[in-house]
Amino acid sequence: MVEYQGLDDRQLIERTAWGDKGALEELYDRHSTAIFSLARYMLRHEAVAEEATQEVFINIWLRASSYRPERGEPRAWLMSVAHHKVIDIIRAQKRTAAASDPEDYETLAAMPSKDRGTEEEAHLNMERARVRQALAKLPEAQREVIALAYFRGLSQSEIAARLNQPLGTVKTRVRLAMQKLRAELEEDVTEPI
């Protein structure tokens, strides 16, 4: 009898690639909240977010063998699969007006995190606060392009058209924003608060 709770995410993904449903179930228990939250936030619709979450885990089930441990931590891969699927859904919906309100991401950067009980949740709360702080430190123009791209699913060329800016300017803003976020978050990792 396999004790899935004792296995790390990498081992669970490997077992999932091998067709072990128990391993996928454990991955679901660990990551469904983060994936559903992202889907719910980006899609703005409970039922569509549920559908998206289900499709994300089916993708994980089918694509687990393509995960490469040397290319990054498992959680980054799982969230990358989730984000990609949600973006696909948004683009398939042709970006309804409700899903492209540029005001919401501003509140995301400024919103205080709600406190939660367990030790693991406390750690997640800290991480969330850290990412929000890093977002808040970005210049407004850079924060805007990151939010439109990552949370609203617009491509760089669509952002350029929407903001009436040259495509090169948008690409530069995305690049600078990502560099700053990475530097900020890596710095925080090496120097804990």
Place this chain on the structure above:
Amino acid sequence: MLPSRFDYGGHPEDLLEGYAIDALDPEEENQVETHLESCAECRDRVNEWQSAAYLLALAVEPQEAPARLKARTLAALPTRQPVARPDYRRFVPRLPAWGLRKWALPVAAAVLLALLGSSMFLNMRISSQVDQMVSQNSTVTAQLGQAIAQNERLATANSGLQNRLVESEGMGSGMMNDIRKIRTLSFLTAHPDTQPLVMRPAGRNDEQQGVILVGDGGQQALLMVTNMVESAGTNPYQVWLVKDGIRELAGQLKVDATGWGTLNLTPEQPVFKYDSVNLTMAEGNASNNPERLVLTSNIPAGGLVR
């Protein structure tokens, strides 16, 4: 249409961050993915960006998924495609069905009746001939008995010689297999392009180890394992190559009493075309019992980056 500057050996540097956050147009995305297939440097950079990008997802306020969604999701998982096996059915000839219902059955019945009548007549003639043959047969049987007795004496002597021959052939065949493996190992170890793939234990037994030496652009590979549980005679370990969730049996591996085993792999495609390699063993001693994943390794696309 994008300027395809990286068709000439450059890197799509201004697209990698956008790719990491899924912010490219489909055409750009396809171009980047094509480039990534052959560029380890850009793959590394994308991985770094993706590692940073996923943290953005953590900024979202957590909201638990409805409890019903878990059961629904697990029930919706598609069945994995089984190991591809040859379709033997296509070798079975199909019986012609044309017109059978309309006229073939009555005609067959008439023919059968005619045959039955003629066979009764023939049977009476054959019976008398058989009586004559029986008496001749008793004479021949007596002569045959003597010949059989003599033959048995010769067979006993021959059997001893054959047993010795089989034993020596078995020893020779085992030695030839060992020599082939040693020759492959020597070649792969000495060749500068040989790449090692380390197989990690899939469970908690960290002592079990394996390594695959891959040479000749992935066409040739030798698996070596150590510290394994000895495989029972009829229940060896199985080696699987997995591509897009479909597994292909690459060979069966026997582990000796010292926990050591080797296997030459000759897959249908170069090893680096596959996603992962796995070593399994059936739980218990029956071959139809569930498999247990023992060792596993992801296979980097295009081989290891040096």
